[in-house]
Amino acid sequence: MITIVPDFYDQFSCKAGSCQHTCCQGWEIDIDEPTLYRYEQIKGEIGDKIRQSIIIRDGVFIFQLTDDDRCPLLQDDGLCQIIRTLGPKKLCKVCAMHPRFFVYKSELELAGLGLCCEKTCELLLERDTPLRFCIEGTDETMDFFELLKMTDIAKYLPRDCASQAMSILHATSSLTVSQILRIMELTEPINDSWCQLLAKIRQETTAGKLTLPLPPLETWPHDQQQAYDRICQYILYRMLPRLSRWHFGHLADYAKMNTTFIYLAAAVTGDLPESLRLWSAQIEYDTDNVEIILENMLK
Ligand code: SF4
Incomplete structure (x- = not known):
């Protein structure tokens, strides 16, 4: 099987103790059976600590989070006690693979790094060139539309698909701020930061400081244009397997709607990477929320 990766994939390394939004807080981690078996054999204090930290919920073994929602193996210095004491090979599958994702379309494995990780957001936004994709293990690279041609996606597009698809993406959403907020408010909030962000966008809109639609992307400064183009194409890349259920245009x-929302979030916070990360944790990492948005965009 051919594996496709985005142009920044190989540059990833976890920020560990310097990460401001560690994935070791706020997420419940499922422990796979082979790892669980290995954890049962570990001797000494660390073995006891690991075993005492595991509970079963709904038939799944997980690490029981502390009262402040942290993994019990996360140390005060932001480092993982399992990695520090036993090495990274002793991590369970979920921790070892995070933030990588793998989705499948037309005999292709589409791999990437999830935007709920702050390092991924930094890497995606670090370059001011169009997003490119690589065939893993080769020097071959392609842009998003050459990638579409490698899949059977072309058959879902109208005639003259490549140029049409290009123009579809090279535009911001035609929805108003209120329409976008109405849809976002239907999703289940992940935390207070998300609710505060929505309230701030609404407040600035009411005060007349935020309006949509935005001017065409080609009139934006080069770095801004590239940043939002890269975000939009990367969001769509991860959604490609949903073409079996949803039309390409949708x-x-x-x-585009989510990219425009991220623009609004960055406008009120002044922090594009963090706006992107929070959006991803709220929307992209909750499949129910993704479906809520897809369905309500039609209403
Ligand atoms: S969110 Fe990303 S950078 Fe931060 S601890 Fe997790 S994997 Fe590392």
Whole structure:
């Protein structure tokens, strides 16, 4: 099987103790059976600590989070006690693979790094060139539309698909701020930061400081244009397997609407990477929320 990766994939390394939004807080981690078996054999204090930290919930073994929602193996210095004491090979599958994702389309494995990780957001936004994809293990690279041609996606597009698809993406959402907020408010909030962000966008809109639609992307400064283009195409890349259920144009509208929302979030916070990370944790990492948005964009 051919594996495709985005142009920044190989540059990933976890920020560990310097990460401001560690994935070792706020997420419940499922422990796979082979790892569980290995954890049962570990001797000494660390073995006891690991075993005492595991509970079963709904038939799944997980690490029981502390009262402040942290993994019990996360040390005060932001480092993982399992990695420090036993090495990274002793991590369970979920921790070892995070933030990598793998989705499948037309005999292709589409791999990437999830945007709920702050390092991924930094890497995606670090370059001011168009997003490119690589065939893993080769020097071959392609842009998003050459990637579409490698899949059977072309058959879902109207005639003259490549140029049409290009123009679909090279535009921001035609929805108003209120329409976008109405849809976002239907999703289940992940934390207070998300609710505060929505309230701030609404407040600035009411005060007349935020309006949509935005001017065409080609009129934006080069670095801004590239940043939002990269975000939009990367959001759509992860959504491609949903083409079996949704029309390409609808998924493109989903990518544009979410990119426009991220623009609004960055406008009120002044922090694009963090706006992107929070959006991903709220929307992309909750499949129910993704479906809520896809369905409500049609209403
Ligand atoms: S969110 Fe990313 S950078 Fe931060 S601890 Fe997790 S994997 Fe590392």
